[in-house]
Amino acid sequence: MPVFGLTGGIASGKSAVAKVFRDEGVPVIDADEVSREVVAPGTPGLSAVVEAFGPRALAADGTLDRKAVAAIVFEDADARAKLNAILHPAIAAASAAHFAALGERLACYDAALIVERGLAEAFRPLVVVAAPRELQRSRLIERDKLTPAEADARLAAQAPVEAKIAAADVVIHNDGDLATLGVRAREALAEVRRRLGRQP
Secondary structure, eight states: OOEEEEEEOTTSSHHHHHHHHHHTTOOEEEHHHHHHHTTSTTSHHHHHHHHHHOGGGBOTTSSBOHHHHHHHHTTOHHHHHHHHHHHHHHHHHHHHHHHHHHTTSOEEEEOTTTTTTTOGGGGOSEEEEEOOHHHHHHHHHHHSOOOHHHHHHHHHTSOOHHHHHHHOSEEEEOOSOHHHHHHHHHHHHHHHHHHHTOOO
16 A cells, blocks of 8 residues: 655644645554554553563553653663664554555555654655754744753754755645645645655
8 A cells, every 4th residue: 555654853843744634635644643552551562661661651540651751761862772672663563554454545654753763765755844943942842841951852862854854755844834834735745646646
């Protein structure tokens, strides 16, 4: 089945673009949502995370304390690698199951780390949403209530936007308002469909 990729830096506007794609009739498998599925209570994924990071990884209600785990891994590259080694295979397997359920429909895989994980070739054409770093930083601080240092740590954990653009087939520059982003997202989707021979 034809699956194209959507990626971009944190707080780049990628989720807004994914919404436009959905509104245009394209199913979007969100790696972040799948990552929640694979660490739901009772899953092997959650057990593995708790085994790796201890009870501090659990919230009082028995779910994964994502904020606590994020605080650990964004400050420690080794801890981040350990978490990725647990989650990425599980996310890949669950995502493949979601895609299989869609049959032959054109679909989009929305994931922040497609370039970092060397997966760009698996999701061509690759759409990258690019926003100026200072805009990403200010959005992170405002949206997630982070300190400047916390925002910088999260930005540093991802490849620079230039690396993502270099790997892209289609780039959406998010340096305007939401309406402008919507227009650019629809233009990008039209280009993806043209490249794949999949008109709506």
